[in-house]
Amino acid sequence: MELQPGREALVQVAVATLWTAPEAVRAVDRPALAARTDIPGWIAGMDVDQQVGECVLSQLLLGERVLVTEVRPDGWAHVVAVEQPAPRLDPRGYPGWLPTAQLAPLVPYRRRSPEFVVDAGVTELRATPGGPVAVAGVVLGTRLHRAGPLFDGWLPLHVPGHAHPLWAPEADVVPLPAGPPTARQVLALAERLRDVVYIWGGVSSHGIDCSGLVHLAWRRFGVILPRDAVDQAGATTPVPVGEERPGDLYFFARPGSRIHHVGLVAGEPGADRRLLHACYRQRRVLDEPLPADRAATLVGTHRV
Known part of the structure; x- marks a missing residue:
């Protein structure tokens, strides 16, 4: 399936950065543009002035939904981040640009399984329980859907862009609360x-x-x-x-x-x-x- 304007998609990298325009990105931003982002490396490579560059609008977490409004042949998509309200900018959500390689088409059936949220500051998702890292740098607040029962301290999760479940340490994820917090x-x-x-x-x-x-x-x-x-x-x-x-x-x-x-x-x-x-x-x-x-x-x- 390809990304199509007018349809929703999901972020398939640990943290995707939302840009003002493709032309606004800088040489230092390369680690944040890759198909496997390295956000700690991106931050470490910037000086204090580059860390507050206004070419960045926001960031989206793995599994976050966007509405695709335009797909360019140079590998960029204009999207609306529907889970980040921005009523002054767009009633649908926060608008901006993402690399198409950081998005996967929405798979509706996965949304019916129980939702879990990362509670660790940072964790890794693995291809098998305790196996090789498939997605590094997954952060606090990331919401993903459970894909099956626990196995030996590992929880399987549906992850955009992956045909098979990935595994998170049981201690790093918790069920999304049913009610509001204090x-x-x-x-x-x-x-x-x-x-x-x-x-x-x-x-x-x-x-x-x-x-x-x-x-x-x-x-x-x-x-x-x-x-x-x-x-x-x-x-x-x-x-x-x-x-x-x-x-x-x-x-x-x-x-x-x-x-x-x-x-x-x-x-x-x-x-x-x-x-x-x-x-x-x-x-x-x-x-x-x-x-x-x-x-x-x-x-x-x-x-x-």
Whole structure:
């Protein structure tokens, strides 16, 4: 089966990067463009300025659905990431470009089996239980469907682009929760990503940005929030400043400008305000007392 405009497809690499245009990619981006991506290698090969290049829009995880809107003969597809709401850009989801080699046609029957989510920071999928690695660098929050019973501590999963199930360590995957999580559960999950490097557009435990951290933390529990901070504010409920609870969201904007930053409330009620966020300036995820300059641009506290 080939990719066709107007039909859905699935990401078949561990982490796919969504680009503004095929012409925008740089020589340093080669590891992120391959049919078997190497996102840690891509990040390690960039300098601090390249890590925040605006040619990157977002990232998609293995098994994530996209709507294909155009296929070019040079190996690129324009897609809409339907699991990353972006109402300001497209009501269907986040639009951008992916290499066609990173996509596989949708196989509908696989969606009927129980869904599991990766709970480890990073794991590997193997061709057989304990056998050779088939997909490396599979990250926290990746959702895949179970393909059969456990075998000797390994769980078989349907994986796009693979005719036969691949195997994940049982300890690295859990059933997708049936109900919504508490905000504290989401905060605890986000805390596990402390010190992950800041990457503009990043949505993985290899590298992440501020709204990507919020999106991924909730995604791990099956709750889909918009991809960008300003849209996350529109999709959540304001609460009075001073009544925030751990796991709520702080939003920030400069005077006269739209929201440009988001982080999770990390402090206890009545205590000094703490912020867990992917920090552009320090280029990593950190938990810190709310800095004075952040407090000056705090425009809202919201609850999911």
